[in-house]
Amino acid sequence: MSEKPDQYFFNFSFFKIDPKWRWMADLAKAESAKEVENVIKNSGIMFRSYSNLGLRDDADFLFWFVAQTVEEIQRVIEKLYQTVFGKYIVPSRTYLSCTRPSIYVDAGKPHGFVTRTEPKKHVIVYPFTKTREWYLLPKEKRQEIMDEHIEVSKKYPQVILNTTYSFGIHDEDFMLAFEVDNIRDFQDLIMDLRETQVSTYVKNDIPMIVCVKKDIIPLITSLG
Numbered sequence: 001m002s003e004k005p006d007q008y009f010f011n012f013s014f015f016k017i018d019p020k021w022r023w024m025a026d027l028a029k030a031e032s033a034k035e036v037e038n039v040i041k042n043s044g045i046m047f048r049s050y051s052n053l054g055l056r057d058d059a060d061f062l063f064w065f066v067a068q069t070v071e072e073i074q075r076v077i078e079k080l081y082q083t084v085f086g087k088y089i090v091p092s093r094t095y096l097s098c099t100r101p102s103i104y105v106d107a108g109k110p111h112g113f114v115t116r117t118e119p120k121k122h123v124i125v126y127p128f129t130k131t132r133e134w135y136l137l138p139k140e141k142r143q144e145i146m147d148e149h150i151e152v153s154k155k156y157p158q159v160i161l162n163t164t165y166s167f168g169i170h171d172e173d174f175m176l177a178f179e180v181d182n183i184r185d186f187q188d189l190i191m192d193l194r195e196t197q198v199s200t201y202v203k204n205d206i207p208m209i210v211c212v213k214k215d216i217i218p219l220i221t222s223l224g
Contacts, residue, residue: 007099008066010164010175011073012125014052014059014093014209021088022224032084033220039083040216043076048119049219050211059092061219062125062211064177070096085220093209095127097164097175119179120160124186125209126176127166134201145197152196156189158182172204183210 021029040047045067052059063080065073080086134142153161160179166172180186190208193199214222 008068009070009073010095010097010099010162010177011065011067011070012093012095012175012177013063013065013077013091015061015063015089016058016092017060017223018088018090021085024088028084029220033217035083036080036085036220037216039079040076043072043079045072045076047076048123049214049216050123051214051219051222052209052211053222055210055212059209060223061214062123062209064123093207095125095166095172095175096170097166097172098169100165102163119213121181121213122179122183122186123211123213124178124180124183125207125211126178126205127172127174127207128176128205129171129173129203131201131203137201145201148196149193149198152192153189155192156185158185159189 024032040049040063045065047066048064050062050064052061065076067073067076080089137145153159158180162177162179164175164177166175178186178189
């Protein structure tokens with residue numbers, strides 16, 4: 001069965017750079033950066049690139065891929081590894097999820113990434129899992145709790161939320177990606193959400209990974 005046009009797989013691929021990369025000649029690194037940009041841009045799938053440099057000890061950068069099949073994602077990562085730069089990177093975190101209509105909000109709302117909304121300065125990648133008790137609640141009670149959650153979120157229109165689902169295809173229940181220009185706005189949102197009922201039913205919501213938007217060539221250049 002083919003995928004519906006409005007359904008996508010999301011892949012958050014975080015990488016560490018091998019310190020040996022920094023010893024390469026600058027010209028060779030510049031040429032490799034162009035090679036990577038060419039490979040990814042010609043892959044035919046949607047993507048964004050972000051830096052974690054100095055913000056995490058387990059990741060230096062993120063490639064965020066969106067495609068209609070997991071095979072398309074595999075192909076672009078395969079080609080990435082075949083580049084010169086690809087010989088000097090190691091995956092540190094990988095998350096897989098997909099878009100689905102929500103039973104709690106308007107299913108017709110367009111997805112921020114897929115509609116190619118202009119990226120904001122930062123994205124915070126936020127995997128989380130709810131407790132078993134959440135799914136045992138009556139649907140009406142879950143809707144009531146989510147309505148409260150949604151009302152709080154509406155106070156922060158400057159924060160764009162990308163919600164995707166990992167049930168059965170990865171270790172988490174959900175993958176959230178919050179796009180924001182001012183990180184403090186996201187922090188304020190999370191502090192408010194902590195006071196809602198839904199937070200009672202969150203089993204695990206770490207890590208929260210702050211990423212800074214960078215195009216591919218400046219990103220690779222920044223790695224030393």
